[in-house]
Amino acid sequence: MVFIAIAATLGSHLQVASAQNSAAQNSAAQDGLKRKASWNRFDAASMAQMMRSSMDEFGVTPDAMDRAAEDFLNAIESDDADPLDAFVKVTSRMIPVIGELVSVSNQNISVAAASVDPSTPTYGAIESLPKSMRMTLRTWLGRELVRARLYDEALPVIAEVDPVESIDPAAALYYRGACYHALMMKKEALADLRRLLENKDQAPVRFTRTAQLMVADIKGLEEDSLDEISRLMTDVTRRLDLGHTSETTEKQEQKIIDKLTKLIEKIEEQQKQQQQQQQQQSGGNPSGGGAQGNPMEDSNIAGGGGNGDVDRKGIDAKDGWGNLPPAERNQALQQISRDLPTHYREAIEAYFRKLATDGA
Known part of the structure; x- marks a missing residue:
C-alpha cells in the first residue's frame, strides 16, 4: 500500500510538472509568435x-x-x-x-x-x-x-x-x-x-x-509562362502610356517576342511528338485505317497524317514583327492566340493593338 501511495504521489507530481511544462511551452510559443514580427507600428x-x-x-x-x-x-x-x-x-x-x-x-x-x-x-x-x-x-x-x-x-x-x-x-x-x-x-x-x-x-x-x-x-509566377508574357505585355503598355520609349522598353518588347517564340516552338515540338506517337500506335500507317501491312483499296481516301514538321513562325526582330502590315499581323495573332485561354488571348491582342497604334 505504501508503494502504491508513493506511486500515486509521484504520478500526481509528474502530471503537475507535465502541465506546468506544457503551459511554459505554450507561453514560449506565444512569445515566439509575438517576437516573429520584425516591425511595429509607431503611434x-x-x-x-x-x-x-x-x-x-x-x-x-x-x-x-x-x-x-x-x-x-x-x-x-x-x-x-x-x-x-x-x-x-x-x-x-x-x-x-x-x-x-x-x-x-x-x-x-x-x-x-x-x-x-x-x-x-x-x-x-x-x-x-x-x-x-x-x-x-x-x-x-x-x-x-x-x-x-x-x-x-x-x-x-x-x-x-x-x-x-x-x-x-x-x-x-x-x-x-x-x-x-x-x-x-x-x-x-x-x-x-x-x-x-x-x-x-x-x-x-x-x-x-x-x-x-x-x-x-x-507566388505562382513561372518563367516563360503565358502568365509572365501577359504581365510583360501589361508592363510595356504601361511604359508606352507614360511615354517611355527608352531602351528598357525596347528590351522588354524584345523579351516578349523571344518568349513568345520559345513558347510557340515548345507547342510545335509537343504537337510533333504527339503526331509521331499516333503514327507509332497506328503501326506506322499514316492513314490510321485498314489492317496493318495491308495495302489500301483504291476506293479509300488517304489520311492526312504527316511527319509533324511545321513551319516556324518568324517573329524575330529581323522579321519586322512590330511593323507587319495589318493583314499579316492579324494572321500572326490568330496563329499565336487561337488555342490560348481568353485572358491571355485578350492581353496579347491588346498589346499588339497598342504597338500598332503607337507605331502608326
Whole structure:
C-alpha cells in the first residue's frame, strides 16, 4: 500500500510538472509568435519623437523642434493627415534639401526621383540627413512614384529604405512590395509583402488586403509562362502610356517576342511528338485505317497524317514583327492566340493593338 501511495504521489507530481511544462511551452510559443514580427507600428507620439530626434541631430533649435512636433501632432490627430505627408510638410520648412525635393516633386515627380541618383549634388545632401529622416523621406518619395506607376524610378529610391527606421514601416514595406510586384521581382516582392503581413493587425486594412492579393498573385509566377508574357505585355503598355520609349522598353518588347517564340516552338515540338506517337500506335500507317501491312483499296481516301514538321513562325526582330502590315499581323495573332485561354488571348491582342497604334 505504501508503494502504491508513493506511486500515486509521484504520478500526481509528474502530471503537475507535465502541465506546468506544457503551459511554459505554450507561453514560449506565444512569445515566439509575438517576437516573429520584425516591425511595429509607431503611434503619433513616437513618430513625433523620432522627428524631434532627427531635427536635434540635424541642428534645429529646441523652440523650432517644439513647434514642429506640435504641428505634426495636430496634423495627424486633428486633421487626420497621413503621417508621411505631415512629416514632409513640417520638415520641409526647416530642412532645405527636403523643401527643395518637395518643390521639385510637385512640378515633376520624375525629376525629383532623378535627383536622388548618386551622380547628382542632391544625393549627397539627402544622404547626410539623419537616418530616420532620410528613410522617411525616401519612403514618402517612393510612395509618390509608385502611385504614379513610375516603378523603375521608384525602385532605387525605396529599395535602400530600412522600414523600421521610417516613421511608417508598413508604408515602406507595402509600397516597396508593390513596386517589386509590378516589376515581376518575385523573390523581393514576396519578402516585403510577407514581412508586412507578419504584423497585419498593426497595418492599415487596405495594405494587408491588397498585400494578400499580391502574394497570391505572384507566388505562382513561372518563367516563360503565358502568365509572365501577359504581365510583360501589361508592363510595356504601361511604359508606352507614360511615354517611355527608352531602351528598357525596347528590351522588354524584345523579351516578349523571344518568349513568345520559345513558347510557340515548345507547342510545335509537343504537337510533333504527339503526331509521331499516333503514327507509332497506328503501326506506322499514316492513314490510321485498314489492317496493318495491308495495302489500301483504291476506293479509300488517304489520311492526312504527316511527319509533324511545321513551319516556324518568324517573329524575330529581323522579321519586322512590330511593323507587319495589318493583314499579316492579324494572321500572326490568330496563329499565336487561337488555342490560348481568353485572358491571355485578350492581353496579347491588346498589346499588339497598342504597338500598332503607337507605331502608326
